[in-house]
Amino acid sequence: MSEKPKHFETNAIRLQRERTQYREHSVPLFLTSSFTFPNAEAMRDTFAGEADGLIYSRYSNPNTDELIQKVCAMEGAEAGFATASGMAAVFASMAAFLKTGDHVLASRAVFGSTHQVLTNIFPKWGITATYVDPLDIDNWPAAIQDNTRMLVLESPSNPGLTLVDLEKAGQIAKAHNLILNVDNCFATPYLQQPLSYGADLSVHSGTKWMDGQGRTLGGIIVGKQALIDQVQGFCRHTGPAMSPFNAWVLSKSLETLSVRMDRHCQNAMALAERLETHPQVNEVRYPFLASHPQMDLAKRQMKYGGGLVSFEIKGGVAASMQFLNKIKLCSLSSNLGDTRTILTHPATTTHSKLSEAERLAVGITPGLIRISVGLEHIEDISADIMAALAI
Numbered sequence: 001m002s003e004k005p006k007h008f009e010t011n012a013i014r015l016q017r018e019r020t021q022y023r024e025h026s027v028p029l030f031l032t033s034s035f036t037f038p039n040a041e042a043m044r045d046t047f048a049g050e051a052d053g054l055i056y057s058r059y060s061n062p063n064t065d066e067l068i069q070k071v072c073a074m075e076g077a078e079a080g081f082a083t084a085s086g087m088a089a090v091f092a093s094m095a096a097f098l099k100t101g102d103h104v105l106a107s108r109a110v111f112g113s114t115h116q117v118l119t120n121i122f123p124k125w126g127i128t129a130t131y132v133d134p135l136d137i138d139n140w141p142a143a144i145q146d147n148t149r150m151l152v153l154e155s156p157s158n159p160g161l162t163l164v165d166l167e168k169a170g171q172i173a174k175a176h177n178l179i180l181n182v183d184n185c186f187a188t189p190y191l192q193q194p195l196s197y198g199a200d201l202s203v204h205s206g207t208k209w210m211d212g213q214g215r216t217l218g219g220i221i222v223g224k225q226a227l228i229d230q231v232q233g234f235c236r237h238t239g240p241a242m243s244p245f246n247a248w249v250l251s252k253s254l255e256t257l258s259v260r261m262d263r264h265c266q267n268a269m270a271l272a273e274r275l276e277t278h279p280q281v282n283e284v285r286y287p288f289l290a291s292h293p294q295m296d297l298a299k300r301q302m303k304y305g306g307g308l309v310s311f312e313i314k315g316g317v318a319a320s321m322q323f324l325n326k327i328k329l330c331s332l333s334s335n336l337g338d339t340r341t342i343l344t345h346p347a348t349t350t351h352s353k354l355s356e357a358e359r360l361a362v363g364i365t366p367g368l369i370r371i372s373v374g375l376e377h378i379e380d381i382s383a384d385i386m387a388a389l390a391i
């Protein structure tokens with residue numbers, strides 16, 4: 001009789017590698033660059049891929065292996081690879097598959113650096129991209145070319161919190177034989193599992209909600225074994241491996257992902273509702289708010305609405321600056337996904353390199369404020385923000 005599959009929360013805590021002879025309770029840290037072999041034949045067979053065994057920490061390490069195993073269980077993936085940062089994961093998940101002459105169809109609302117890779121780096125190698133509107137997925141097939149090889153998207157997006165219908169994206173990718181590559185960073189494996197909608201790859205920045213404590217950089221790519229084999233081949237030789245220490249931190253972080261996300265989402269929802277009634281606020285964006293144009297879709301494909309709230313303050317850039325300067329408790333930082341509530345003004349920071357037109361096309365108006373809602377008491381978060389909004 002096979003054992004019943006364990007729940008998300010249980011896997012996050014109990015999936016761990018075999019203990020060492022010390023029977024330690026917490027996971028040990030394997031700070032070793034390489035591994036040894038009992039004899040020459042074992043070394044030969046391991047190098048030939050005919051025997052299981054660890055070789056070198058650029059390829060794999062017990063700590064990165066354990067982290068990968070956990071994320072695979074969380075997302076229903078066959079295999080994965082851990083990288084030094086989220087962008088290393090985004091880059092490898094594309095570069096491992098694309099060659100000169102290939103074309104990428106990408107949602108316009110993707111992370112800033114992903115946009116840079118597609119717009120300024122890949123063209124150097126003859127790889128081109130076309131951007132499509134995340135809200136107009138029914139017209140995506142019209143932008144597919146003979147040489148289109150990959151569909152790249154992010155849902156919910158940063159900072160506009162626009163969603164892409166994952167089920168439709170999965171159908172389009174399947175019908176046109178494209179690799180569907182989803183940046184699942186904002187939702188986390190707890191709130192959304194893109195592979196269950198037909199995505200081939202789910203990519204994360206571990207730096208954000210996965211660690212959730214602002215301590216470490218990391219990235220992870222999970223997906224089908226055959227595709228991850230290609231990612232592994234690419235990464236083994238190009239070297240973006242995650243450090244064992246960061247993998248150890250992140251694996252521990254995942255043990256509390258569900259409880260942290262429950263509270264982040266609860267605080268974010270409460271704050272979004274309060275901001276919505278504020279006279280200084282034009283518009284609030286939060287996927288689970290009834291006023292979000294895609295609330296039904298959000299409720300279909302996400303467990304809760306996530307930890308980010310965006311809102312538009314009346315008065316544009318000047319009012320945004322004035323508001324941020326009055327914040328006392330919360331932090332002004334460009335990061336997100338932390339225990340601490342963080343406020344950002346995307347137009348003058350994370351998205352300042354875009355033209356005004358490009359910003360507006362992804363919903364970044366001059367008065368848009370992004371809040372990564374933390375785990376402080378909701379009344380304290382709210383009091384700080386409401387006091388800063390008062391004129």
Ligand SMILES: *Cc1c(COP(=O)(O)O)cnc(C)c1O
Nearest residue numbers: 085086087111183185205207218
């Ligand atoms: C932060 C982020 C990344 C990049 O991750 P790093 O760990 O900073 O390299 C990629 N995608 C999204 C959606 C992000 O928020």
